[in-house]
Amino acid sequence: MTVEIKETLVVRNREEWRKWLAKHHADKKEIWLVYYRKASGKTGVTYDQSVEEALCYGWIDGIRRFTPRKSKSNWSxxxxxxxxxxxxxxxxxxxxxxxxxxxxxxxxxx
Incomplete structure (x- = not known):
């Protein structure tokens, strides 16, 4: 299976994700939502928040990607x-x- 990432979305919080869904739930077929690790210091939506908001607009999450861990990566x-x-x-x-x-x-x- 080959996965093609066409469009990504970065949101600062749950409300921005909800606004995007309200505007695009009917005209988009997919979006790759960007998540940040806690250690990054960047703000964003959590996985649970994103799923809850997606369900409100008839959407659901899909694929999770796994990669080899980098030697300098932070451990939660x-x-x-x-x-x-x-x-x-x-x-x-x-x-x-x-x-x-x-x-x-x-x-x-x-």
Whole structure:
């Protein structure tokens, strides 16, 4: 399956997303909504907010993209906790363990 990203949308908050949906729900077939990680410091709409507003206008979310983690990427607390759980249940694979930065390893041991 090949995915073609035709048009993206950056919104600063839930209200901007709702306004876009109100204006375009009937004349657009798709939009790629941009999300920011908390650590980026940029404001935007959350996933839950975006789905709720989309449902109000008869829309729903679709594809989620996964990519290899970059060596300098920030680790959210929720992902550190996920990794801690995956290690404790022996589900974490060698490639995942190999890319854990020292600071994440410290948090997991704490």
């Amino acid at each position: 607390d929720s992902n550190v906790e996920r990794v801690r759980r995956l290690i404790s249940t022996r589900k974490m694979a060698a490639p995942g363990l190999a890319i854990l930065p020292a600071e994440v390893r410290k948090k997991i041991r704490a």
